[in-house]
Amino acid sequence: MRLHALHRGSIHAVAPFAWLLMSLVVFSLAVEVRPALAASCTSKAPEQIVIALDVGHTATNVGATSARGIGEYAFNLKLAQRVRDELLGAGFRSTFLMVTELNGHSGLSQRTERANRMNADIFISIHHDGVRDKYLKPWLYEGEQRGFFDDSTGFSLHVSPRYPESLGLARIMADQLMAGGLHFTTTHEPNNPVGARVPYLDSTRGIYRRDNLVVLRHTNMPAVLLEAGVIVNRDEELLVSTPAYQAIIAAAVTEAVKKFCKPPDAPVAGTKLPSGFVYLADIDPTIRQDIRYAGLHNFVGRPVEGYLANECVLTERAARALSQVQAELAAKKLSLIVWDCYRPARAVREFLLWSRLPRDIRMKAEFFPNTNKAELFALGYLAARSAHSRGSTVDLGIVPADLSALAGYDSTASPKPCTGAKGQRFEDGTIDLGTGYDCLDPLARTGSPNVTAEARSNRTLLQQSMQGFGFKPYSREWWHFELADEPFPQQSFDFPIVARAPPPGANVKQEAAPAPPKL
Numbered sequence: 001m002r003l004h005a006l007h008r009g010s011i012h013a014v015a016p017f018a019w020l021l022m023s024l025v026v027f028s029l030a031v032e033v034r035p036a037l038a039a040s041c042t043s044k045a046p047e048q049i050v051i052a053l054d055v056g057h058t059a060t061n062v063g064a065t066s067a068r069g070i071g072e073y074a075f076n077l078k079l080a081q082r083v084r085d086e087l088l089g090a091g092f093r094s095t096f097l098m099v100t101e102l103n104g105h106s107g108l109s110q111r112t113e114r115a116n117r118m119n120a121d122i123f124i125s126i127h128h129d130g131v132r133d134k135y136l137k138p139w140l141y142e143g144e145q146r147g148f149f150d151d152s153t154g155f156s157l158h159v160s161p162r163y164p165e166s167l168g169l170a171r172i173m174a175d176q177l178m179a180g181g182l183h184f185t186t187t188h189e190p191n192n193p194v195g196a197r198v199p200y201l202d203s204t205r206g207i208y209r210r211d212n213l214v215v216l217r218h219t220n221m222p223a224v225l226l227e228a229g230v231i232v233n234r235d236e237e238l239l240v241s242t243p244a245y246q247a248i249i250a251a252a253v254t255e256a257v258k259k260f261c262k263p264p265d266a267p268v269a270g271t272k273l274p275s276g277f278v279y280l281a282d283i284d285p286t287i288r289q290d291i292r293y294a295g296l297h298n299f300v301g302r303p304v305e306g307y308l309a310n311e312c313v314l315t316e317r318a319a320r321a322l323s324q325v326q327a328e329l330a331a332k333k334l335s336l337i338v339w340d341c342y343r344p345a346r347a348v349r350e351f352l353l354w355s356r357l358p359r360d361i362r363m364k365a366e367f368f369p370n371t372n373k374a375e376l377f378a379l380g381y382l383a384a385r386s387a388h389s390r391g392s393t394v395d396l397g398i399v400p401a402d403l404s405a406l407a408g409y410d411s412t413a414s415p416k417p418c419t420g421a422k423g424q425r426f427e428d429g430t431i432d433l434g435t436g437y438d439c440l441d442p443l444a445r446t447g448s449p450n451v452t453a454e455a456r457s458n459r460t461l462l463q464q465s466m467q468g469f470g471f472k473p474y475s476r477e478w479w480h481f482e483l484a485d486e487p488f489p490q491q492s493f494d495f496p497i498v499a500r501a502p503p504p505g506a507n508v509k510q511e512a513a514p515a516p517p518k519l
């Protein structure tokens with residue numbers, strides 16, 4: 001049977017893109033960043049790794065319609081079966097194809113509930129791409145009026161920024177797809193009206209940020225949605241149906257799963273830190289921590305490479321000095337709060353790449369409202385080599401000791417400039433220090449005369465407390481301090497920040513190979 005016999009409805013009978021938007025999108029106020037844990041598959045043998053392979057759309061609600069009138073679902077099913085076979089052949093014996101019959105929101109919930117119930121380690125949703133209906137151009141194919149759009153071509157990957165691991169998996173997958181000769185589509189960029197108009201999480205790899213896709217939001221595991229190719233493109237529709245193209249995708253997905261679950265320098269929870277480094281929480285658990293680059297609330301607006309856990313890592317010497325500062329502040333019923341500590345060199349490289357993308361200014365309104373992005377390096381806010389990578393530099397502020405909980409960050413709320421007065425900028429729980437953290441603005445100069453008298457005196461308190469135990473302040477940023485007598489003055493480190501090992505004696509559950517889930 002020819003594939004297109006599966007669906008011969010007129011292009012006007014369905015509105016695929018509108019349907020996609022209405023049924024995949026769920027609006028929600030807050031996007032919470034889940035505490036980052038190393039991916040669960042890293043500690044498992046391949047046959048134990050549960051992979052949920054989701055076939056996008058359903059047989060009765062087919063998604064996009066191809067240039068020749070075939071429903072997307074048929075493409076998704078064929079490709080997902082091919083990917084499953086490749087994964088099974090590579091030893092991933094716990095790979096399960098998920099075919100859904102329910103349409104609409106209940107169908108989407110069913111997908112995530114199944115994946116969660118089977119304790120999947122990885123969720124991959126297989127799709128093929130279209131464009132917004134009004135950009136389709138008419139043509140006649142086998143006597144039928146069809147719609148096409150030949151200007152969009154290539155794969156794309158979609159992830160929710162809630163899980164740093166999802167972005168990690170997507171990055172590896174994109175690299176594998178490109179190594180196989182494929183390219184990614186720019187159709188979904190914010191400035192391109194034909195696509196989803198969503199920001200990049202990684203513009204060098206075709207990875208887009210999706211806050212509201214149900215299958216990415218509600219899955220409790222690293223989750224990636226792959227648009228394998230553009231089926232409203234008349235050439236690409238034929239290409240994606242070829243065994244050769246499907247083989248490239250299947251091999252790339254399989255290689256990506258292998259690499260993701262067994263990275264060469266496997267950054268797994270509890271990996272020992274290099275000699276001389278400690279987790280601050282092990283030295284002084286009373287110091288508050290909100291490691292901004294591990295989440296969304298930072299000037300790039302996404303988890304930064306190398307930050308796989310919300311943990312402050314420092315040299316032991318710096319951590320012990322900080323603990324002394326903390327003891328002194330405790331007498332005043334105050335506490336330190338750290339925002340960044342040791343910074344992997346790979347994170348600094350990511351800042352450099354980000355700074356070269358002039359159009360990625362989503363976070364400008366909060367973090368550098370008055371500064372031109374192109375000047376962030378020249379002005380000294382960013383550097384090609386950061387003192388933080390030496391392990392004895394810390395960004396921090398002061399909060400009341402009895403501060404109960406830190407306010408959550410809502411990435412969908414309208415941004416508040418970090419230069420705003422206390423009460424008008426983001427409420428970070430600190431005593432008034434004149435600006436928010438990482439405020440790339442002259443107001444953040446430690447000696448700025450343009451902040452309130454209270455903020456000036458609080459900055460002086462922070463500076464004197466830190467200097468009292470061997471830290472040097474930085475004139476451009478009131479929050480940045482470097483230990484003067486640091487143990488690694490010449491070295492730059494690049495190990496990733498991973499979760500701490502569970503405390504000794506904690507009951508670590510041995511995971512057995514799962515029974516096949518009921519689908």
Ligand SMILES: [Zn+2]
Pocket residue numbers: 340388393394395479480481
């Ligand atoms: Zn700093």
